[in-house]
Amino acid sequence: MHLAATCFLCLIPAFLLFARGAADGAVVLIALLFLVRSAVHRDWSWVREADIAVLLVIWLIMNLLVSPFAEFTGKSFGRSASWLRFVVFYAAVTRWVLADQKAIRAVCMAFLATIMIAAADALYQFFAGYSLLGGQHMNGRLTGPLDRPNIGIYLAKTGFATMTLAFALYVADMKQKAFRVGIVVLAFALMIVFLSGERTASVLSLLAIGCGLVGLFLVGGKSRLAAMGVAVLVLGGVGTLLTVSDRIFARAMAIGNVVGDYSGSIYGELSALGWRLFTEHPVTGTGMGNFGLVCPDYRAEGVIRECHPHPHNFYIEWLSDTGLVGTLPWLVFVAIIVWAGVRHIRNGSRQSLVAGLYLGTLVLSFFPMAATQSAFSNWPAILAWNSIAVAVAALRLSQGRTRSSVNSSS
Template identity: 30%
Template sequence: MLINRPLGFPPAAHLFLYLLPALLLFSRAIADVTVVLVAIAFLIFSFKKCDWDWVKQPWFLAILLFNAYLLVVNLPLSSDSSESLKYVLTFIRWPLFAVALSYWVFSDAKKRQRFLISLLLTMLLIIADTLRQYFFDVDWFGIERFSDTRLTGPFRSPIPGTMLLRLWFIALFAAFFIPLFKSSVLRQLTFLMVAMGSGFVFTFLTGERMALILFSSGCVIVFIAMLLEYKQYKQSLLLMLAMLGITLMITLFLSPEMFERSIVSIGSKLSTFAESDYGSVFKAAWQVWRDNWWLGSGLHTYQTVCEQQQLLIDSGLMCTHPHNLYLQLGAETGVIGLGLFLFMLYLLYKHVLGPLLAERQWIKAALSFSVLTVSFWPLTGGISVLSNWVAALVWLGVAWVLAISSVDSSEPDRRLTDVNR
């Protein structure tokens, strides 16, 4: 269902579009406050306008069903009701935030353009700060490296690759909305290739293996879509790919320690996965799930149950989160909760990709698929996807692709355009 009646957006609030990336990236508390305020403001405007069409979206109805299950079934049976209560009551803020942005904030091309400009500038700041830390061991804010092969950038934790992973494929939409890039197809495709290459180098240098795997996989999907949509530019794309490949090989050669950490160690980690730290954490999450198979132990109780049962004490690891979204959902909400969440995801993917695939918008479809998949992929490193900090970026991505899928076909930025193609 396409949304074509956006709510009014106060002119003074356009400043919010320029601040949004920074508000979500640099502080866990500020990110959560931003999400809550946007959701509340959106509900107030919906009430004043008597406009509730957005509630009818199938994926949103499914997330309401999931939230109702958490409230009526999962919460009363939680192993720690006081811990689960605040997370169950506030979970709805995430889908509301996504709908508010897609239906309200990203409702026209000018707003999307302003947001993308801010996003690109914010990402460039983080990239520059992280690279300074790579070359000089300390960033502009005096933050030192986490280790010889792990960087923190401005986040004070080794997560810059994980944080920006949720943003790279949104930023690539600049090819559709920024006049500098969309004036010709060759310029657009060059921007996409250079941005993907830059993203690979940045993520490689952070030493975050899972982020690198997910980003690289998304780039492969986008490149295939570029070949499908612009067959007449196949030679140019292959030439760009060859030049990019040479650049990446030089980068790998000049960074042997990072190559060992980000590339070589992936193979050794996978070959001994069952005995690795990831394997131990997965086994612990599976044990928690088995003990609460159908209904789960309660939202946000994995850490408590894991510690109570001392599931990781022999491995010397901490019970933080399972590094797997679906194992965590299974352990905390059971088979029923996980099934409801997966049903919501199916409807969300269908809602987002359906219109784009029907019109053979291969690049936008590939970018939208990548935005969703890098966030909802089972294996997640760094911070839990259910954490309020990363969740803000996850649902920002959901909001963005919802807005893109609902762009009216008459808008000039609906397709990459070039009078000479």
């Protein structure tokens, strides 16, 4: 069972590129295998661990308090009931699949290979204008093998999580292969992120790099010089790119335009509507996935110019869809896993860099001011949960909470 779950986890990044339904299927199968394993061994101790227990409470709240009172109950129940797969997937990856160093090595190499292929295809698209692997024709932003321009955030979330895992593995057993490969692949992937034209992915990647550099600086000694050198290199590279590429410069200027007139932008209007929906339904929200369904009524009133399926902000979506009863425990979960990284970064030596990379990975999913994809729809949710789970598993490895091997049936 463990071997099968490891194989499915290895395939998730590739499935996200080419077969989104298969990616969701892999998440479900990993969750089911973990439940079977827990039943066979009568080991349900994981449900009592703080982060997982909070997620299970959120799921119960979604189904018992949010969906029954939703504007469109069928839509909400469809989202709330199926959200359990992400909870069990997160538990499986962090407490079982990646609690084994052999599995960690396999996952690292599989993820790095997939990232390299996706980034190489996106680079080809940058020069040729089209993808070799079936992605959409380039139109202002890169898509790589994807059918929409999300390659930047895909590479950032998957790349940072994998690098965190690879470095944690290096710290644990001093085997450098995955770590050395990871450095090269992450550097290449981040170059593609900045070439992609994705504003959110580029800004969040800079913040993630900053977290990693803080961790590297806290290692001490020559690592501080390395951190300053990398910072100069990154800033110099971004500055050069803005100078030589009119397309990237225009995308960067668009960030300033949005920030300067946020309330007048579509992102500001969507966030304002999400906040209004929360104030009108402060306890339970409008229901999961209901934002796009209730939006047309407000557009008819002239409140918003155009409707989208979600408000393009992670936290506003939680508030508008689940109200305080869903958002507050979600904030508790975020605080638990963020605090684990903050606490670990103080351990010094190489542990500080593991924690810095870990916090950088979390920034990509949890930074509150970013314009984001939906927190609940399949593709972005799978991408986020895969990234978060791998990062948490890496931190647990760094804390010495893994085994050198496990029996494949366990």
